Amino acid sequence: MMAMLEIQHVHTYYGNIHALKDISLNIDKGEIVTLIGANGAGKSTTLKTISGLLRPRHGTIQFEGEDLTRYLPHEIVAKGVVQVPEGRRVFGRLTVTENLEMGAFAITDRQVISKNLERVFALFPRLKERRHQVAGTLSGGEQQMLATGRALMANPRVLLMDEPSMGLAPVLVDNIFDTIRQLHADGTTILLVEQNARIALQVASRGYVLQSGVILLNDTAENLRMNEMVRKAYLGES
Template identity: 60%
Template sequence: MLEIKNLDVYYGVIHALKDISIQVNEGEIVTLIGANGAGKTTTLRTISGLIKPKNGTILFNGENIKDINAQEIVKKGLSHVPEGRHVFSDMTVLENLELGAYLRRDKKNIKEDMAKVYSRFPILEKRLKQNAGTLSGGEQQMLAIGRALMSRPKLLLMDEPSMGLAPLLVKEIFSIIEDINKQGTTILLVEQNAHMALSIAHRAYVLETGTIVLKGTGKELAQSEEIKKAYLGG
């Protein structure tokens, strides 16, 4: 579904991503792990058209989307849940969800998808008229995921969904991610909690200073001594 080949990204003179290649097959959860500053967020932002790469190709369902703007990329079925949630805090929960479906015109299906979001996140239905800025961190994360799902993505990019959440909520968010995947959405996940990310990922890549240094199944990397030492506290 997604194939990144030989991607180079610069911030001014800083070479942020160095010739990286990543593949995400339909139906998979693929995770990118690595330390802060490794290039994980830059990778997602480049895929979704927020950053323009210097070299390389980004193929989404066989089409090169490298030079397409972010809005067109969403139309093609790729949605991004950004790091730090970025809900529209002065707008209600309902308005945030409606914005997720901004590019859609299929009103009947939008209504169905809204009902699905409510069944997945019952707390959001209770908070519909509340401003998003008044929600707790966990509720805002659920809203950010719900809003992204309202665009009916084929591929969902998720950046640090567990950041700043209590351990119990982290488990809940990861269980939701697995459920979204089982319902047919392919997921590319960036996550600092390497232990949780590898436990649900079909495959994983390790980024270090803009370079992919390891790849394998989630299970293989979770058992790798190198990974245990660097990211799993062992």
């Protein structure tokens, strides 16, 4: 079976800086795959390359048999490859509902939008309570819910999550990852980029370890958790 999202031999440059060196990874339908690595390893670059914000110099990105590198960012969103941006980045001056509606920009069918809105409110009852509140006044955890909900409004076929745990208190991180599990149970395909390798490897089925733009390891989450190198470098165990 062909993978839903398949990245092959991708090289991405920032000017002369070779940021991604021959990256290959694949994600099957309904799977959670995590990409872990330290700061500057190329995790966010990989996501930006997939969503079309950066163009790879070599390599292909196949999504359900189509080459994504030929499309513009907004066309890629319309195809169902949707990003939850790093650091949440909600529209601070808009209300919660307005933020969510903005997430559905690529969708023109009103009924689909209200159905999605209900679904997001069912997933995050907290957002429903605060639907008229200005997003900038939400707490960090609520903003992460909103950023996730906003991405879900676009009917994602693959959800690209960039560091959802960033800057959140541990209890909120657990909350967010409960949501990710729930999304997985509902059948959403997720590519999860995380610095917090411990928790990422708990929810993911497979993982890739990225270092200096190169994929070092590629294995099931369980094997990665057991891996000597991963334990030392990313899980902080000795």
